Amino acid sequence: MMGYKLEFADVLAQWPLFVQGAWMTIQLSTLAVVLGFTIGTLCAIGRRSRYRLLSFACGTYVEAVRNTPLLIQIFIVFFGLSSAGFKIPAFAAALVALVLNVGAYTCEIMRAGMDAVHKGQIEAAECLGLRRAQVYWHVILRPAMEKVDPALTSQFVLLMLASSITSQIGVEELTAVANRVQSDTYRSFESFIVVAVIYIVLSWMMRGGLWAIGQVVFTRRRKLGTLA
Amino acid sequence: MGGAFNVNHFNFMLTGAVWTVGLSLIAFAGGGLLGFAIALARVSRNRLLRWPATVYVQLVQGTPLLIVMFLCYFGLAMLGLNLPAIVAAGLSMTIYVGAYAGEIWRGCIQSVPRTQWEAAECLALRRWQRMRLVILPQAARIATPPTVGFMVQVVKNTSLASIVGFVELTRAGQIVNNSIVAPLLVYMLVAGIYFALCFPLSWWSRKLEVRLNFAHRRQPDLAFAPA
Numbered sequence: 001m002m003g004y005k006l007e008f009a010d011v012l013a014q015w016p017l018f019v020q021g022a023w024m025t026i027q028l029s030t031l032a033v034v035l036g037f038t039i040g041t042l043c044a045i046g047r048r049s050r051y052r053l054l055s056f057a058c059g060t061y062v063e064a065v066r067n068t069p070l071l072i073q074i075f076i077v078f079f080g081l082s083s084a085g086f087k088i089p090a091f092a093a094a095l096v097a098l099v100l101n102v103g104a105y106t107c108e109i110m111r112a113g114m115d116a117v118h119k120g121q122i123e124a125a126e127c128l129g130l131r132r133a134q135v136y137w138h139v140i141l142r143p144a145m146e147k148v149d150p151a152l153t154s155q156f157v158l159l160m161l162a163s164s165i166t167s168q169i170g171v172e173e174l175t176a177v178a179n180r181v182q183s184d185t186y187r188s189f190e191s192f193i194v195v196a197v198i199y200i201v202l203s204w205m206m207r208g209g210l211w212a213i214g215q216v217v218f219t220r221r222r223k224l225g226t227l228a
Numbered sequence: 229m230g231g232a233f234n235v236n237h238f239n240f241m242l243t244g245a246v247w248t249v250g251l252s253l254i255a256f257a258g259g260g261l262l263g264f265a266i267a268l269a270r271v272s273r274n275r276l277l278r279w280p281a282t283v284y285v286q287l288v289q290g291t292p293l294l295i296v297m298f299l300c301y302f303g304l305a306m307l308g309l310n311l312p313a314i315v316a317a318g319l320s321m322t323i324y325v326g327a328y329a330g331e332i333w334r335g336c337i338q339s340v341p342r343t344q345w346e347a348a349e350c351l352a353l354r355r356w357q358r359m360r361l362v363i364l365p366q367a368a369r370i371a372t373p374p375t376v377g378f379m380v381q382v383v384k385n386t387s388l389a390s391i392v393g394f395v396e397l398t399r400a401g402q403i404v405n406n407s408i409v410a411p412l413l414v415y416m417l418v419a420g421i422y423f424a425l426c427f428p429l430s431w432w433s434r435k436l437e438v439r440l441n442f443a444h445r446r447q448p449d450l451a452f453a454p455a
Contacts, residue, residue, distance in 0.1 A: 004306050004307065004308075063427065063430070064419075064423065066380070066426075066430065067380065067384075067422065067423045067426035067427045067430055068384065068419040068422045068423055068426070069384040069385070069387035069388075069398065069422055070384070070387075071387045071388060071390070071391075071398055072387060072398060072401075072415055072418050072419045072422065073419070075401075075411065075415045076411075076412065076415045076416065076419065079405075079411035079412075079415065080411050080412035080415055080416070081412075082411075083409075083410070083411045083412050084412055161290075161291070161292040161293075162292065164292035164294045164295060165292075165294060165388070167294075168391060175292065175294060175295065178295070178298070182302075188298070188302035188305075188306075189299065189302045189303055189306050192295055192298045192299045192302065193299065195295055196287075196291045196295050196296075196299065199290060199291050199292055199295060200286075200287065200290035200291060203289075203290040204290070
């Protein structure tokens with residue numbers, strides 16, 4: 001074993017790049033979470049549909065995404081679509097792949113939450129004359145979200161970490177920055193340590209942020225004082 | 229360069245798939261042992277065991293697997309060890325599986341009802357006996373479905389080993405694609421092979437879960453069943 005001294009000075013001198021990369025990671029993850037959550041929730045509603053074709057289509061999408069690696073999904077969207085004549089920039093391809101990915105996981109989580117809503121509650125809401133959309137919004141979706149909130153938080157943090165994979169198609173996010181810095185400074189280990197620390201901070205920030213959103217959105221929980 | 233997709237390409241990809249399975253098994257064996265130790269340390273009463281395990285889980289779960297791979301890859305090189313890519317890949321997968329499996333199993337150990345601990349204590353079993361004879365067998369039952377489900381994640385995440393140059397399924401696909409340039413076909417096939425590996429596991433995990441929930445749901449029903 002050779003003696004090796006860790007030298008962070010050269011790496012840390014590149015801090016503006018790290019800030020840019022982190023910002024790109026934040027943008028990518030936020031967009032993917034918002035869009036993916038929307039798609040996933042719609043898909044979960046679709047899976048409960050009476051129309052066989054719709055629920056089958058949603059189920060197929062979820063299984064296809066959950067049983068293949070994100071890296072391959074990114075390659076299919078980026079290289080596959082461009083070879084089929086749809087040329088899209090790397091950022092858009094990465095976003096599409098991440099949205100499809102997190103959408104499928106959200107769908108499963110939301111479905112579990114919606115299944116946990118007691119049938120009697122839905123029947124009661126129907127008896128009160130609520131319309132279908134109202135039943136979905138007030139009686140099914142919001143309590144379901146409240147129930148699966150911790151699972152969603154974990155999934156979204158995993159997505160933020162997984163966005164590191166988009167560096168492979170040239171999206172200039174945090175991991176790509178680490179690769180660039182390590183090839184400029186020849187300080188590979190140090191570059192990746194710095195980036196690992198930034199990711200840990202980002203994941204704490206994300207957990208904190210999602211917790212705060214939960215506090216605002218789930219008013220019932222706040223009123224009852226049953227803090228998660 | 230050029231040429232059409234043929235049987236040899238497909239065979240090359242299947243060989244890659246064998247390495248994907250191999251790396252998954254290595255990850256699961258190594259990570260399983262580490263994860264078991266982490267789970268036990270996390271429920272330990274000894275702070276000197278609990279704290280390092282908690283810090284370890286926090287660090288690994290806050291870092292992307294890709295970064296862990298780069299750290300292992302460059303870290304081993306930095307120590308002057310010139311090892312093949314599978315060592316770096318296997319090591320990083322072990323680190324990753326250890327943290328996630330450890331957390332899953334900790335949850336399972338803690339979800340064994342409190343009364344089981346107390347009953348074992350009343351029978352004058354020592355702490356380790358309580359763990360080994362009473363808690364772990366019950367925790368193992370609870371742990372089976374999520375563990376099988378997690379294996380799907382492990383198989384999928386071995387695809388990241390392609391980035392540090394280990395020739396498994398994804399890397400094999402890239403190599404084939406570099407020679408024939410048909411990304412949609414090649415990556416769809418790769419995705420299909422991954423699906424064929426992962427879907428049975430997903431399906432099995434769901435089956436196990438239904439069975440476990442069934443067993444749990446029946447008990448209160450039986451209590452009210454007419455005699």
